[in-house]
Amino acid sequence: MTVSLSAQKTDMNQFIDNLMSRMTLDEKIGQLTLLPGGDVTTGQLMNSPLAERAQQGRLGAVLNFKGADKIKALQQIAVKKSRLGIPLLIGLDVIHGYETVLPIPLAQACSWDTAAVEAGAALAAREASADGINWVYSPMVDVAHEPRWGRIAEGYGEDPFLSGLMGAAAVRGYQGRHNEYGKDHVMACLKHYALYSATEAGKDYSCVDMSRLRMYNQYFPSYKTVVEAGVGSVMSSFNIVDGIPATANKWLMTDVLRNQWHFDGFTVTDYASINEMTPLGYSKGATSAVRALKAGTDMDMCALAFDRYIKSALDDGSLTMADVDKAVRRVLEAKYKLGLFDDPYHYCNPKQTEKSIYTPTNRKLARDIAAETFVLLKNDNNVLPLKKQGTIALIGPLADDRSNLVGCWSTGDKPAKYTTIKEAMQKYLGSSAKVVYAQGCNIYSDSLRQRAVEFGRPLPWGDTAKMLREAVDAAKGADVVVACLGEMAEMSGESSTRTDLTLPDVQKNLLKALLNTGKPVVLLNFAGRPTVLTWESSHVPAIMNVWFAGSETGDALCDVLFGDKVPTGKLVNTMPRSMGQLPIFYNHISSSRPVADGNKVFRKYQSNYIDETTGPLYPFGYGLSYTTYKYGDVVLSAPSMTKDGKITASVTVTNTGDRDGDEIVEMYIHDRFSSIVRPVKELKGFRRIHLAKGATATVTFDIDATTLSYLDAEGRPFLEPGDFEIMIGPNSRDVKKAVLNVK
CATH class of the missing domain: 2.60.40.10 (Immunoglobulins)
Structure with missing residues (x-):
């Protein structure tokens, strides 16, 4: 017999009423506290501060803590040694896959395939849940017009309609089609609510300011669509909204999110954002904690502000127990919906880990999804698809690297298992064609700059002149050149703002040298954002944006480069002609003195540039195919x-x-x-x-x-x-x- 939703809710309410009636204030505050884990062994865990808090019932959730064995050990402490045995939420930034890494979300959106996005999120949920994770900080649906902002890689582009549909598809994949949180599903977390992507000058954690009219029409719709899809949790953003930090903004967190959009899950701050109200000049200490809780923030991520200040705020009357209980109930409801009270160790089965992670089935799905994300920007004289014959010169610093192909925010990746483009191409072609390889150049001419952006994903540093000679020699002896150039993984993502989105000078010098050989050149542009390819578009015969396509990049690229699959990806961000056009997006308001896109003659007292053609290099929605x-x-x-x-x-x-x-x-x-x-x-x-x-x-x-x-x-x-x-x-x-x- 199927139990009705109303009956399920009644059962949940009765269970939580009973549990809360037995909780002390410390235990309630503990449910609102989220702390980071660490890379500790199971033995070390037993004497850690996390274990102590869990045993005292003063911990509600943990993030950045991986491994079914370790998570089970911590969960056992919370369930068996604490007074009330309340299980923990275990969160992680599972942004685009786990060990089987999918393309970055920006690339996934370029497939315009919501079914693929849903399938990819379901894959990520299967793997993450098999390794102990029950809560993922995804999807991000911040509408992004500013490609200098590195976190554009985590979202679905510049359009609110498309971003919302992609985010809703991800929620269905993570949580199950009907939010049933079955055995392979986890709770999703919508972020970053709200407006985080509209930061000034593309700088992370910077100011955001706009009218409410623009909020509702251009930025809010994607969040609303994901809320309507039933997302279980929402993360507030670092930025201010109407002059008030989002985490303490009652209009944002309660009036809009709950009262207008009817969100019934729980909210969590971004990392320590309650404390970050102080450098913003808004509030500090107890005042920040009180304002956040009263605004509708339920869980404090890593600031320990609720832990420090809720008791004193209750004593001085600035908070009431009703304020605290409201937040506690929402957190407990999330745990109930996940089934953690029935089976706290559901997500902690090492045997399931072996069966579910990086399987052939998962890898095939990731490969198929990746092939849909590549955007063919130019293909003069049908250089692509390549023939499976002759000699192919595979050149570039990303051509034989396995750690950067996955892109930013790959928290579960295992690069040692992945295939480089060179390895994939050699295996794919076998004896039918010859592949010659040369690194060609470094990412930057400045070693200090390259080291600064490696962030755990280093590339070999070589002699510039020597590498260039080797690359030119390889190209001269080949029938076609495939150049793997662009960004390293960590050149986009959080805290990865760039002021210049053109190809770094040493890479452009290599590309020019390859073109000077007279051989046809295919540019594979690796990027976590729209970049400026104006020079390349004028000189390179074939260009394909391949983003960061995940652990199966090498094989997926071969599928498309050699014509087994036809490129279908289309841009979800406008690509500018020059940096001076930024921010640029297709759904802009018309000027009162408009000039048509593509106009090359400057018109005085009209809305255009003295030194640049009006309009984008490649428009939103653009992408070529091998057919017409x-x-x-x-x-x-x-x-x-x-x-x-x-x-x-x-x-x-x-x-x-x-x-x-x-x-x-x-x-x-x-x-x-x-x-x-x-x-x-x-x-x-x-x-x-x-x-x-x-x-x-x-x-x-x-x-x-x-x-x-x-x-x-x-x-x-x-x-x-x-x-x-x-x-x-x-x-x-x-x-x-x-x-x-x-x-």
Whole structure:
């Protein structure tokens, strides 16, 4: 017999009521305390501060603590030696896979494949849960317009609609399709709420300031979509919102998150962010702790602020027991939903670890997902796909490295198990073609700068002149050159802001030398962010953005480079022509004196640059294939609709090339005239379709009030009568249009 949701909730409430009635104040404060673990052995653990707190019932959760044996040992202390036996949450930054590492989230979004994102998150949950983890700090859906900001790698790009769908897919993968938290699932944590990505000048932990109108329409929708998907927890961001740190912002944490969006999980701070209110100049000590708790923050990550100050705040009346109990209940509910009270050791089975981690099945899925994320930016004279014959010169500092391919925030990776691109290509080609390799250059000409960004993932440092000669010699003797250049893994991610996103000078010098040999060159651009490839786009015949594709990068690249799979990835961030254009994004507000993208002649007293062409190098949604597609005109099922009506927009797409392929069809809208000025276009739908060569398909999108509405500064939806442009095409620039009138 199936138990109803209401009955389950009643059972949970009764259980937690009973448990809380027996808890001391210290034990309640303990549930709100999250502390970092460490790389200790099981024996050392028994005498550690964590073990002492767990035994005293003064610890609610641990992060950065790995290994089923160690986690089980700590969980046993919490369950068997503490007075009430309350189990622990065990959290980790499982951002894009565990030991089987998936592409970084930015790359995953370039697949425009929500099913793949869900499958990847489910894979990550299987592996992490098999190693003792029950709570993951993912997905991140911060809408990012600023590629100088390194954490752009962790999110899904610049569009709120796409980011929200990708984040919701990840939640389904982590938590189960119906948030059932089955045996292979974990609790997800939405981050960073809110606006963290809108930091000034791309600097991490810096100021954020914007209107509420922009919050609701351009930044909040992705968070809201993930909340509606049932995410179990939410992490507050470091930045201020309306002048108040997010962690202490009641409007953000309670009024919007809980009252408007009906979030019913628990909230946690980012790392020690309660203490970081002090350098912001907002508050310190007990005041920070009180403001955070009263705002709606439930768990304190690593600041020990609740631990230090809740008792005194209760004594002086600045907090009430109701404030504390509200937060405690939410944390206990999370543990109940995960089944930890029924089976505290469910996630601590060493035998399951052996069966579930880095299996052939997991590796194949990661390889297939990676192949969908590569974005072909240029392919003159059909240099790609490569022929499986002749001699291929594989050149670059990333061509024979196994630790940087996974990208940033890979907390469970085991690089010794992974295959380099060189190894994968040699195995893939066997005796059918010859692969010659040369490192070619360092990442930077300055060894100190390179060492600064290695962060545990070093690359060999070599003699610049010697490496360049070796690379040129290899290229001269080859039929084609594949250059593996770009960023190291830790050049993007947290605390990895860059002021110059062009290819570092020593790498560009190598690329120029390779081009000067006269051999066709394929540039594989490794990056955790959009980079500036203007010079490369003008000189290199073929360019493919390969991001950081995870542990199976080598094999996945071979699949696409040699044509076993057709590239299908499309950009989820606009790629600029120059650094001076930043931030740049497709869904901007029009100037009152606009100049069309691509305009090369400076126009005085118009919105353009003296020294740069208007518009991006590559637009949002852009990506080529080994085949070609032709789009028909946009056809509306009716020329007009009422506010409560519904119509469809359709387009025919024909595969006009000689290869089967997958195409991503994108739909945008633009409200021509509105009481509040709207962006020049907004993504409102997309379809990923498979077309055999010569085949035609009709792709249809539903349009209703939800599609066309915008939000006011209070978060209320509005749909005004008037004309809307409905745009469909292969990217945000090359679209066909039709006009819909709303009455």
